[in-house]
Amino acid sequence: MRNFFQNLLLGASVAMLIIASYWLGQQAYSWMPIQATAEAKQVDHLFSFLVTVGAFIFFGVVSIILYSLIFHRAARDDYSEGHPARGNWQIEALWIVIPTLLVLWIAFQSYQIYQQLNFQGLNLPILVDVPLEDTAKSKETKPLAEEIAVVVKQWAWSFHYPNNIVSDTLHLPVNRTIRLVFYSEDVLHGFYVPEFRIKQDIIPNRRIIFTFTPLRVGKYRLRDSQFSGKNFALMEADVYVEPSTAYSQWLAHNNSQFHDYDKLQSTKLAAIFHH
Amino acid sequence: MLIRAELVTPELNLVNRSFYNSLFTMHGTIMIFLWIIPSLSGLANYLVPLMIGARDMAFPRLNAMAFWIVPPAGLLLLSSFFLPGGSAQSGWWSYPPLSIQNPSGNILNGQLFWILAIILLGISSIMTAINFVTTIVWMRAPGMTFFRMPIFVWTVLSAQILQLFFLPSLTGGLILLLFDLCFGTPFFRPSKGGDPILYQHMFWFYSHPTVYVWALPAFGIFSEIIPAFSRNPLFGYRSVAVASLGIALFSALVWVHHMFTSGTPNWMRMLFMLTTMLVAVPTGVKVLAWTATLWRSKLHLETPMLFALAGVVMFLFAGITGVMLGAVPFDLHVNNTHFIVGHFHYIVYNTITVAIFGAIYFWFPKITGRMYAEGWGKIHFWLTLIAANLTFFPLFPLGLQGMVRRISSYNPEYAKWNFIASLGGFLLGISILPFIANIVSSWLRGIPATNNPWRATGLEWITTSPPPRENFAEIPAVNFPPYSYGQPQAWAGENSPQE
Numbered sequence: 186m187r188n189f190f191q192n193l194l195l196g197a198s199v200a201m202l203i204i205a206s207y208w209l210g211q212q213a214y215s216w217m218p219i220q221a222t223a224e225a226k227q228v229d230h231l232f233s234f235l236v237t238v239g240a241f242i243f244f245g246v247v248s249i250i251l252y253s254l255i256f257h258r259a260a261r262d263d264y265s266e267g268h269p270a271r272g273n274w275q276i277e278a279l280w281i282v283i284p285t286l287l288v289l290w291i292a293f294q295s296y297q298i299y300q301q302l303n304f305q306g307l308n309l310p311i312l313v314d315v316p317l318e319d320t321a322k323s324k325e326t327k328p329l330a331e332e333i334a335v336v337v338k339q340w341a342w343s344f345h346y347p348n349n350i351v352s353d354t355l356h357l358p359v360n361r362t363i364r365l366v367f368y369s370e371d372v373l374h375g376f377y378v379p380e381f382r383i384k385q386d387i388i389p390n391r392r393i394i395f396t397f398t399p400l401r402v403g404k405y406r407l408r409d410s411q412f413s414g415k416n417f418a419l420m421e422a423d424v425y426v427e428p429s430t431a432y433s434q435w436l437a438h439n440n441s442q443f444h445d446y447d448k449l450q451s452t453k454l455a456a457i458f459h460h
Numbered sequence: 461m462l463i464r465a466e467l468v469t470p471e472l473n474l475v476n477r478s479f480y481n482s483l484f485t486m487h488g489t490i491m492i493f494l495w496i497i498p499s500l501s502g503l504a505n506y507l508v509p510l511m512i513g514a515r516d517m518a519f520p521r522l523n524a525m526a527f528w529i530v531p532p533a534g535l536l537l538l539s540s541f542f543l544p545g546g547s548a549q550s551g552w553w554s555y556p557p558l559s560i561q562n563p564s565g566n567i568l569n570g571q572l573f574w575i576l577a578i579i580l581l582g583i584s585s586i587m588t589a590i591n592f593v594t595t596i597v598w599m600r601a602p603g604m605t606f607f608r609m610p611i612f613v614w615t616v617l618s619a620q621i622l623q624l625f626f627l628p629s630l631t632g633g634l635i636l637l638l639f640d641l642c643f644g645t646p647f648f649r650p651s652k653g654g655d656p657i658l659y660q661h662m663f664w665f666y667s668h669p670t671v672y673v674w675a676l677p678a679f680g681i682f683s684e685i686i687p688a689f690s691r692n693p694l695f696g697y698r699s700v701a702v703a704s705l706g707i708a709l710f711s712a713l714v715w716v717h718h719m720f721t722s723g724t725p726n727w728m729r730m731l732f733m734l735t736t737m738l739v740a741v742p743t744g745v746k747v748l749a750w751t752a753t754l755w756r757s758k759l760h761l762e763t764p765m766l767f768a769l770a771g772v773v774m775f776l777f778a779g780i781t782g783v784m785l786g787a788v789p790f791d792l793h794v795n796n797t798h799f800i801v802g803h804f805h806y807i808v809y810n811t812i813t814v815a816i817f818g819a820i821y822f823w824f825p826k827i828t829g830r831m832y833a834e835g836w837g838k839i840h841f842w843l844t845l846i847a848a849n850l851t852f853f854p855l856f857p858l859g860l861q862g863m864v865r866r867i868s869s870y871n872p873e874y875a876k877w878n879f880i881a882s883l884g885g886f887l888l889g890i891s892i893l894p895f896i897a898n899i900v901s902s903w904l905r906g907i908p909a910t911n912n913p914w915r916a917t918g919l920e921w922i923t924t925s926p927p928p929r930e931n932f933a934e935i936p937a938v939n940f941p942p943y944s945y946g947q948p949q950a951w952a953g954e955n956s957p958q959e
Contacts, residue, residue, distance in 0.1 A: 216860045217793075228789050235787060239780040246776055249751050250769065259691065259758035264915050266945055267692035267757030276752070277696045277745070284744040288737040288783070295787035296730060302789055372558040373656060375721060375796060379862025382793040386721045388657065389557065389650035393723055406871070410721070410796045410864050412551050414558055415477050418867035 210237030221380035221401040228382040338370035340416040354423040358432040365395045375410030399426040480868035481549035488552030504616045510920035513601025515930040518594040526587035533580035540573035548574035556648035560640045582631045589623035603938035614701045615680030618708040619673040626666040633662030664715035672711040678815035688916040689765035693943035695752035706742035736786035763837030767818030778806035799859025805852040829925045830906030836898040843891035850884025
C-alpha cells in the first residue's frame with residue numbers, strides 16, 4: 186500500500202514537472218525581442234524547445250537535491266553511514282545512455298532548424314576570389330533577392346545599393362529575400378539586429394554573403410557585435426523594413442540625390458560587388 | 461565593480477571609453493590568469509601530495525620556479541595601466557587585426573605587455589603541468605592504485621594533461637601576434653594577406669580546454685566535500701573518475717563553438733555543435749553521481765557543504781545554458797551578447813569560485829590547524845549566493861534581448877536588469893568581507909583543529925593539522941578503496957589505517 190502511494194506521488198511530481206517545463210518553454214517566446222524575420226520564428230521555436238528540455242532536467246535534479254536536503258538531515262553527532270548504495274551499474278549505464286540520446290535529439294532538432302535558415306552564403310568558397318560567373322549564377326537562381334553591400338569601418342556603417350546609392354541607414358523591402366555582402370575596411374565587426382535573430386562576423390578580405398527575409402515592417406537597430414575598439418559601443422545604425430512601394434520610393438529619391446557620387450566610391454563599390 | 465558601476469545607467473558617465481575597454485580586458489585576463497589558475501594550482505599543489513601519500517611534488521625546484529614567474533608576470537601586466545597609452549584594450553581574446561593596431565603608436569604599449577605577461581604565465585603553467593602529471597603518475601603511496609585515488613586527484617590529472625597538450629598552441633599564437641604587433645609581419649594581418657581567423661583557432665584551441673582546466677578541479681572539490689557531509693561513498697566512483705578523462709577528451713574537440721559566427725562553414729558548425737553537446741554526457745554523469753550520493757542520505761550542512769551544494773546547482777544551470785549555446789541557430793542570436801557573459805560567469809564564479817570557497821573552508825583546519833568560525837562562514841555563504849545570482853542572472857534576459865557584451869553605454873530598454881546586476885555586483889564585493897575577516901581572525905586565534913574534524917576519509921586527514929614539513933611521519937600504505945564512509949577505521953583520524 187505504501188509503495189502504491191509512493192509511486193502515485195512520484196508520478197504526480199513527474200507530471201507536474203512536465204507541465205511546468207512545457208509552460209516555461211511557452212513563456213520563452215516572450216523573453217525574446219519581436220520576431221521580424223522568417224529566421225527569427227525558427228530560432229524562437231528552437232529556444233522554446235531548449236528551455237522546455239532544460240527546465241525539465243534542471244528542476245528535476247534540483248527537486249531531488251532539495252528533497253534530500255529537507256527530509257534527510259543527519260541527527261546531531263550522527264556520523265554513521267548515510268545509505269548502503271555504493272553504485273549500481275544499471276543506473277550508471279542508464280544515465281550515460283539517456284543523456285546521450287537526449288543530446289542527439291537536441292542536436293538533431295538544431296540541425297533541422299539550421300537547415301531551414303539557409304545560410305547558402307557560407308557554403309560559397311570563402312576567400313576573396315569568387316569568380317564573377319558564380320555571383321551571376323546565384324543571382325539567377327534567386328531572382329527575388331535584393332543585394333546590398335554592407336561596408337563597415339571603425340566606427341561607421343554604410344550601405345551600398347545598386348546604382349551608386351549610399352546610405353548610412355539600412356532600408357529593406359519587407360517579404361523579400363535579402364542578400365547582404367559584407368565588407369570590412371579594418372578590423373573584425375559583426376552584423377547583428379536582435380529582432381532578426383541572426384548574426385554574422387564581418388572579416389576584412391573575406392566576401393561573406395548573408396541571406397534572410399524580413400517579415401515585419403518597422404524600425405530596428407543594427408549593432409556591431411564583434412568588439413571593434415574604442416567607439417564600439419556607438420557602432421549602431423538604423424534599419425527600416427518598409428513595404429515595397431515605400432522602399433522603391435526611397436530608392437528613387439536617393440538615386441537622384443546621389444547621381445554624381447564620386448568616382449572613388451563607385452570603383453570601390455564595383456570591387457565589392459564583383460570581386 | 462567599476463565595470464558594473466559604469467553600467468548602472470545607460471549613458472557613459474564614469475570612465476572614458478578606452479579606459480572601459482582596458483577595464484574589461486584586464487578584468488578577464490586577471491581573473492583567469494591571476495586568480496582562477498594560480499589559486500587552483502596552489503590548492504592542488506598543497507592537496508595532491510597529501511592525497512596520494514607523497515612527501516612533496518616530484519620537482520620542487522621546478523615548482524618554485526613556476527610559482528616565482530607568476531608575481532613578475534602579474535606586475536608586468538598591472539604596470540601596463542601606467543603606460544602612456546594605457547593597458548591592452550582589445551578584450552582578453554586579443555583578436556587581430558584590432559589587437560595589432562596599436563592606437564597609442566608607442567613601441568612599449570599595453571598590448572605588448574599583455575602578450576609578454578601571458579606568454580610568461582603560460583610557461584609557468586606548463587612547468588606546473590609537467591610537475592603534477594609526474595607526481596600523480598610516479599609518487600603515489602604503496603597501495604594507492606589509480607582507482608583508489610580521490611576524484612580531486614583524478615580531476616587535477618585530467619586538467620593538467622589538457623594544459624600540456626593545448627597550452628603550446630596559445631603560446632605559439634601569441635608569439636606570432638607579437639611579431640605582427642612589433643615587426644609588422646603578416647601572419648594575422650588581412651591587409652597583407654594574413655588570416656585573422658587562424659588566430660581565433662589557435663586561441664580557442666587552448667582557451668576552450670582551459671575552461672575545463674579550471675572546472676575539473678572544481679568538480680573534484682565537490683566530489684570530496686559531498687561524500688564527507690552526506691556520510692556516503694561517492695556514488696559510482698569509477699564512472700566519475702573515467703568521466704574526468706572523458707571531459708578532458710571531449711573538451712579537446714569543441715573549440716570552434718566560440719567561432720560559430722566567424723565565417724565558419726556550415727559543416728564545421730554542425731560538427732562542433734554535436735561535439736559541444738556531447739560534453740554534457742560525462743558532465744551529466746558527475747552531476748547525477750553527486751545527486752545520487754545525496755539521495756536520502758544523512759546530510760550535515762556545514763559551510764563547505766553549503767558551498768558545494770550551491771555550486772552543483774548553479775553548475776547545472778550553467779551547463780544547461782551551455783548546451784543551449786551549443787545549438788548553432790540559437791547561438792547566432794546570443795553570441796557575443798550578455799547571455800554568454802551570464803553563462804560563463806555561472807561557470808567561473810558561481811561554480812568554480814564557489815567551489816574554491818568551499819575548498820578553503822573544508823581544508824582550512826588541515827592547512828592552519830585551526831577551525832574557522834562557522835557562523836561567519838554561513839553569513840558569507842548566504843551573501844555570496846544572493847549576490848552572485850543577483851549579479852549574473854540578469855545577464856541572461858539582457859542577452860536574450862540583444863544587449864551585446866563589451867559596450868560601455870547601452871540603450872535605455874536594458875536599464876532595469878543592468879541596475880539589478882550592478883546592485884548585485886556591489887553586494888558581491890561586500891560579501892567577500894566576512895570571508896576575509898573570518899579567515900584572518902580564525903587563522904590567528906581560532907580553536908585548534910583535530911587531525912580530522914569532518915571525520916572524512918582520504919590520506920590528508922590521517923596526518924597532523926597542519927601536516928609536518930614532509931606531510932607524513934611515515935608514508936601510509938593504502939589497502940582500502942576511497943570514500944570508505946561507513947567503515948569506521950577509514951576516518952579514525954589518528955589511527956593508522958593499516959589494520
